[in-house]
Amino acid sequence: MFKWWAKYRKSKVGVAGLIVFVLITLAVILAPVLATTDLEETSVVNFEPPTFSHHTHDHPYRDEIVEHGTHLLGTNAVGEDLWSRIWHAGRISLLIGVVASVIITSTGTIVGLVAGYFGGIVDEILIRFVDMMMVLPRLPMMILMAAFLGPGIPSIMFVIIVFGWTAPARSIRAQVLSVKQRTYVEKARSIGGSKRHIIWNHIFPNVSGVAVAYLILEIMRVIMLEAALSFLGLGDPQTPSWGMMLFFAQSEGAFSMEAWWWFVPPGLLIAALGASCNFIGTTINDRFVLKVKRG
Amino acid sequence: MTRAYVLRRIGFMVVVILFAMTVNFALPRLVPGDIFDVLYGDERITPETREMLMARFGLNKPVITQYWLYITNTLRGEWGRSVMFFPTPVSKLIWQRLPYTLALLWIATLITAGVGYLLGVIAGWRAGSKTDSTIQGFSLALLAAPVFWLGMILLFIFGYRLDWFPLSGAKTAAYHASNWFAWLFDWGKHAFLPILSMALHFGTSQLIMRNTLVSTLREHYILTAKAKGLSDRTVMYKHAARNALLPVVTGIMMRFSMVIAGSVLIETVFSYPGMGRLMFQAVQNLDYQMIQGCFFMLSVVAIATVFIIDLVYLFLDPRIRY
Numbered sequence: 001m002f003k004w005w006a007k008y009r010k011s012k013v014g015v016a017g018l019i020v021f022v023l024i025t026l027a028v029i030l031a032p033v034l035a036t037t038d039l040e041e042t043s044v045v046n047f048e049p050p051t052f053s054h055h056t057h058d059h060p061y062r063d064e065i066v067e068h069g070t071h072l073l074g075t076n077a078v079g080e081d082l083w084s085r086i087w088h089a090g091r092i093s094l095l096i097g098v099v100a101s102v103i104i105t106s107t108g109t110i111v112g113l114v115a116g117y118f119g120g121i122v123d124e125i126l127i128r129f130v131d132m133m134m135v136l137p138r139l140p141m142m143i144l145m146a147a148f149l150g151p152g153i154p155s156i157m158f159v160i161i162v163f164g165w166t167a168p169a170r171s172i173r174a175q176v177l178s179v180k181q182r183t184y185v186e187k188a189r190s191i192g193g194s195k196r197h198i199i200w201n202h203i204f205p206n207v208s209g210v211a212v213a214y215l216i217l218e219i220m221r222v223i224m225l226e227a228a229l230s231f232l233g234l235g236d237p238q239t240p241s242w243g244m245m246l247f248f249a250q251s252e253g254a255f256s257m258e259a260w261w262w263f264v265p266p267g268l269l270i271a272a273l274g275a276s277c278n279f280i281g282t283t284i285n286d287r288f289v290l291k292v293k294r295g
Numbered sequence: 296m297t298r299a300y301v302l303r304r305i306g307f308m309v310v311v312i313l314f315a316m317t318v319n320f321a322l323p324r325l326v327p328g329d330i331f332d333v334l335y336g337d338e339r340i341t342p343e344t345r346e347m348l349m350a351r352f353g354l355n356k357p358v359i360t361q362y363w364l365y366i367t368n369t370l371r372g373e374w375g376r377s378v379m380f381f382p383t384p385v386s387k388l389i390w391q392r393l394p395y396t397l398a399l400l401w402i403a404t405l406i407t408a409g410v411g412y413l414l415g416v417i418a419g420w421r422a423g424s425k426t427d428s429t430i431q432g433f434s435l436a437l438l439a440a441p442v443f444w445l446g447m448i449l450l451f452i453f454g455y456r457l458d459w460f461p462l463s464g465a466k467t468a469a470y471h472a473s474n475w476f477a478w479l480f481d482w483g484k485h486a487f488l489p490i491l492s493m494a495l496h497f498g499t500s501q502l503i504m505r506n507t508l509v510s511t512l513r514e515h516y517i518l519t520a521k522a523k524g525l526s527d528r529t530v531m532y533k534h535a536a537r538n539a540l541l542p543v544v545t546g547i548m549m550r551f552s553m554v555i556a557g558s559v560l561i562e563t564v565f566s567y568p569g570m571g572r573l574m575f576q577a578v579q580n581l582d583y584q585m586i587q588g589c590f591f592m593l594s595v596v597a598i599a600t601v602f603i604i605d606l607v608y609l610f611l612d613p614r615i616r617y
Contacts, residue, residue, distance in 0.1 A: 132311050134549065137597045139556030140574060140590045141318065147578050147586050148326045220439065227441050228560055232575055246444060250564065255447075255455050255462070263451075267444035274439030 007287050014287075017279025024273050028090035035084035050074040050261050074261045077252040085240060086265055092153070092241035093270070096226050100157055101218040104164035109211045111165065112172025117180060117199055126173070130166045138163055139228060146234045153236050156229050160222055168214050175207045213285040220277035227270055242266040297609065304605050308598050313366075315594035319587045320365045324358070369591065375584035379576060385588035389570060393592065395465050396569035399486060399558050400596070403493035407554075408547050411497040415504025415543070416536045422509045431505070434498030443560035446492035450564060453488060460488050463566035489565045493557045503546040507539040514538075541612055548604045555593055 008014055027034060050073050073082040115123040142159040149155035179185065180203065188198050223242075229235065230243030233251075237244065249262035340348070349355045353364065368374075374385040411434075418430040437445070454462045461467065465485050472478030511517065512535055520530045559571030566572065570589050577585035 131307075132314055134552070135311050135598055135601050136315055136318075136552065137555040137590075137593045138552045139559055140593045143559070143574060143578060144319070144586050144590045145322060147581070147583065148322050224441050228443065228556065231441075231443055231560065232563065233579055246441075246447070250447070255451055258451075258455065260451055263444065263447050267441060267447070270444065271436070271440035275436055278435055278439055 004288075008283065011283040011287065013279045014283030017276040017283065020272055020276035021280060024090065024269065024276070025094065027087055028094050031084075031087035031091055034087050035081075037081040037084050073265055074259075076248065076259075076262060077257075082245075082261065082265070085245065086242070086269065089240045089242050089245050089266065090269060092239055093223050093226060093243070094273070096153065096157055096160075096241065097219045097223040097273075100160050100164065100222045100226075101215055103161050104218055104222070105168050105211055105215040107161075107165040108168025108214070109172050109207070111169040113176055113199055113204065113207070115169065116173040116176025117195070117203060123173070126169060130170045133163065133166050139225075142225070142229060143232060143234065146229060151234045151236065153239060153241075156226055156234060159229070160225050164218070164222070168211070168218070171210060171214065172207055175210050176203055179203050179206045209284065209289040213281045213289060216277050216284065217281035220274040220281075223270060223273060242270050300609070301606070304602060308602055311598050312595065315591055315598075316366055316369055317362075319369075319591055320362055323583065374588040374591070377577075377585045378582040379580040379585065385584050388573060388585070389588050389592050392568055392570045392573055393596075395567065396558055396562070396571060397596065398482075399489055399493070399562070399567070399569060400554055401600075402486075403490050403557070404547060404551065404554050406490065406494040407497045408500050408543060410494065411500025411502075412504050412536075412540070412543055414497070415501045416508060416531065416539075418501070419505040419508030419512070419539075420531055420535075422505070422512075427505075430501070434501045437495050438498035440495075441560075442492060442496055442557040443564050445495050446489065446561045446564040449488050449492050461485050465568050485567070489558075489561045489567055492561050492564075493554065496553075496557065499550055499553075500543050500546050504539060504543050507542045508535055511535050511539045541608070544604060544608055544611065548601050551597055551600050551604075555597060559593075 008018075073086065075081055076085075111126065115126045142163060145159045145162070146155045149158065185198060185202050188202050193202075226235075226241060227243030227246065230241055231247045231250070233247060235241060235244045235247065240248070243266075245266040246263055249259070249266075252262075254260070254262040346355075353361060356364075372386045374389070376382050377385050377388055380388060414430050414434070418427045421427050450462070453459045461484060465482065467481055467485075470481060472481055517530060517535055520534045525534075558569065559574055561567070562569045562571035563575045570592060574586060574589040574593075576582070577589065
């Protein structure tokens with residue numbers, strides 16, 4: 001564990017990514033502490049700009065705003081405090097991101113291991129299927145399925161998982177094919193190691209780096225997909241995620257109200273979380289999979 | 296040999312189109328309950344009415360017959376009628392919007408590939424330098440931001456605040472262009488921001504180009520070219536970048552599904568009358584026939600594009616002879 005950390009620590013972007021990721025995760029876990037109001041609580045002031053914004057000066061409800069002055073990120077069309085909402089929404093986004101990524105990556109790893117090691121008909125079917133899925137437009141297919149399942153978080157999770165496992169399966173399979181040829185696998189087989197033993201003790205440890213890097217990058221992709229599907233109105237209005245906040249901003253006329261604080265912060269958080277996952281994943285890939293030598 | 300390859304690709308295309316149709320056919324039938332539950336809820340129709348409706352829509356026939364009817368109808372362009380624009384056929388609405396979406400998709404793809412290629416060459420040529428890390432950081436940061444959010448920001452700044460571009464639509468309403476140039480200008484004014492938002496995700500092709508170039512630069516023929524005394528520019532563009540181009544082309548192919556996703560979202564942000572927005576509206580109104588039609592048409596577009604890129608690839612790389 002310490003050895004890994006010593007190796008990881010050398011990458012500046014990797015450490016920066018990790019710090020951002022941990023900070024956002026902590027903020028999201030501590031949402032009830034950070035929140036200045038209850039989720040249902042509404043203020044008398046709708047369309048209140050953030051406290052730090054100079055627009056407050058010419059706002060029609062200036063006196064009320066000064067009196068209540070606690071809405072760090074302003075309020076939305078029905079007077080809900082956005083600062084409190086954004087952290088609660090982050091819980092939904094991050095939870096979906098982590099849970100779906102874990103399921104996607106573990107399913108993909110198992111399928112990739114089996115297909116790569118045993119080859120034959122399973123492998124053939126997998127590759128043909130993955131090829132086909134790669135050509136078909138994924139988001140429209142997800143929209144189609146989510147629409148039939150009925151909007152909501154379970155259907156969003158379901159479609160993301162159903163269409164997600166093929167890509168990791170393919171890259172794990174490619175990795176297995178190259179590991180399979182190595183001499184230590186040959187040795188293990190020749191001294192009579194069982195298939196299960198070879199897969200778990202010799203092949204899996206060598207593809208686990210790819211799987212971990214994939215898992216981290218997948219969190220970014222899932223959060224983006226969730227945001228996209230929610231933005232298209234397939235989410236659950238009762239449990240807002242960051243994507244849902246963007247959907248509300250769009251549908252409640254953030255543009256004509258010039259209410260930029262409705263859509264800038266959620267997008268920034270998605271981007272920050274995505275970039276941090278990207279940095280972490282790339283670092284793991286560089287250091288532990290490709291073993292790139294750098295200064 | 297080449298002909299055999301093209302035929303095999305055509306075979307693959309046919310299979311994928313069949314698969315897309317099967318998805319369209321199977322999905323509503325796999326979901327618990329039937330379509331009438333979805334549309335009316337359980338209690339609102341009596342068993343007799345349900346029987347009648349099932350017979351009316353041919354849902355009481357054996358599944359295999361239904362499947363055959365579905366396939367033949369789809370191929371004949373019978374995609375049902377839209378609920379939100381009743382009684383206009385789905386296919387008519389889709390054909391109207393297809394050109395707008397295609398223009399967005401293909402132009403955005405070309406720009407993304409072009410910008411990514413250029414920046415990738417610049418970054419890869421000086422791998423490890425300040426320029427390289429700046430470009431890398433920039434593309435990665437843009438890639439992490441959702442494409443529709445970038446669109447919202449652009450629309451807000453350049454549409455609402457600065458008033459440089461129109462806020463929605465693909466043409467100025469009630470405007471009759473006097474010549475094709477004026478028409479094109481009007482179209483371009485509306486399409487500029489949507490295309491720009493999609494093109495901001497040039498990062499993928501930039502990263503592919505950079506990484507390929509870095510490994511290409513280690514090849515012996517680059518050393519030979521330099522030893523011949525050719526200028527850096529010539530070595531860079533004529534020898535290295537040309538050979539690194541192919542992975543970018545493959546990258547476009549792999550990413551085209553993402554570009555389609557981007558167009559669906561971007562059209563929604565800009566209220567652009569393409570198929571993406573049509574699909575969004577269909578979801579809002581639970582217009583299932585329309586959602587299915589849009590999915591099928593977008594699949595055909597994706598399949599056709601991948602096929603074209605396949606042929607370009609064949610043309611670009613003389614080493615490939617199947």
